[in-house]
Amino acid sequence: MSESTGLRARKKERTRDAIGDAAISLFLERGFDRVSVNDIAAAADISKPTLFRYFPTKEDLVLHRFADHQGEAARVVRDRGSGIEPVTALHRHFRAGLDRYDPVTGLSDHPEVVAFHRLVFATPSLAGRLTRYQLEDEEALADALGEGIQARLLAAQVLAVQRVLARANWQRIADGRTAHDVHPEAVAEADHAFDQLS
Numbered sequence: 001m002s003e004s005t006g007l008r009a010r011k012k013e014r015t016r017d018a019i020g021d022a023a024i025s026l027f028l029e030r031g032f033d034r035v036s037v038n039d040i041a042a043a044a045d046i047s048k049p050t051l052f053r054y055f056p057t058k059e060d061l062v063l064h065r066f067a068d069h070q071g072e073a074a075r076v077v078r079d080r081g082s083g084i085e086p087v088t089a090l091h092r093h094f095r096a097g098l099d100r101y102d103p104v105t106g107l108s109d110h111p112e113v114v115a116f117h118r119l120v121f122a123t124p125s126l127a128g129r130l131t132r133y134q135l136e137d138e139e140a141l142a143d144a145l146g147e148g149i150q151a152r153l154l155a156a157q158v159l160a161v162q163r164v165l166a167r168a169n170w171q172r173i174a175d176g177r178t179a180h181d182v183h184p185e186a187v188a189e190a191d192h193a194f195d196q197l198s
Contacts, residue, residue: 012054015046019044019061022043023040025043026039026043027061027062028112032125062126066104071136072137074137074144076090085198088198095190103117105169106165106168106173107166107169107173107182107186108173109179138155165186168189
């Protein structure tokens with residue numbers, strides 16, 4: 001990659017981040033449905049067509065933060081060590097996320113993360129779009145697990161378990177508990193759930 005190409009890519013990434021940050025800030029302040037695309041473009045100091053080049057839909061302005069985890073379960077299965085069962089690799093990965101207090105596990109008490117999750121779960125269009133991301137993850141995981149109905153069923157079960165565990169963790173924190181306080185319970189529930197999957 002040439003130096004100018006690398007510079008252009010970094011500039012695009014910075015612009016994308018600035019647009020996303022401006023949108024999240026406005027959504028958390030006013031609510032998703034009370035912020036227009038024009039408001040976001042103005043806050044990011046760009047045109048509306050430029051905004052749509054980076055984010056095809058208003059929902060993508062919020063859910064791009066989940067993009068880092070898109071296809072993660074499939075990657076964990078593909079990259080697992082020799083002799084490690086897929087469910088074991090996924091269990092270890094989820095446990096490591098709990099130990100890091102990774103927001104994707106629901107076990108983060110950072111106020112912005114709690115508010116972000118509340119925004120997503122309380123906004124029907126965002127929750128619907130998130131479901132689409134999850135279905136894409138399920139297909140990718142099923143492909144990584146193999147062929148046939150057994151792979152599809154296992155993928156659906158694993159991702160349902162992770163979703164339920166993360167939502168339960170988030171709810172406890174939203175109810176006022178700290179991530180540190182919830183951690184032992186979250187680990188025990190994850191161990192029990194993955195043991196049942198095995």
